[in-house]
Amino acid sequence: MAEPHIAQKSPLPIEVEAGKDYWWCACGQSKNQPFCDGSHKGSEFVPVKWTAEANGRKFFCACKHTKNAPLCDGGHKAL
Numbered sequence: 001m002a003e004p005h006i007a008q009k010s011p012l013p014i015e016v017e018a019g020k021d022y023w024w025c026a027c028g029q030s031k032n033q034p035f036c037d038g039s040h041k042g043s044e045f046v047p048v049k050w051t052a053e054a055n056g057r058k059f060f061c062a063c064k065h066t067k068n069a070p071l072c073d074g075g076h077k078a079l
């Protein structure tokens with residue numbers, strides 16, 4: 001399993017909309033962090049689909065090492 005690229009070592013706050021689907025970048029190469037822009041093509045990574053249950057601010061993982069994808073679990077502090 002390849003290591004994902006660390007886009008940054010802090011989460012990205014995003015205002016999400018209830019019922020909307022979001023595609024989280026798992027590879028770390030997207031220029032549209034924290035979301036997929038197709039840059040993973042040709043790698044073993046695929047984006048992770050996540051559907052917001054409610055309106056509000058969520059902190060999306062940008063280090064790509066979270067165990068709670070796509071949301072931050074604080075794991076960037078150990079990198």
Ligand code: FES
Binds near residue numbers: 024027030039045
């Ligand atoms: Fe990273 Fe698509 S660009 S998963």
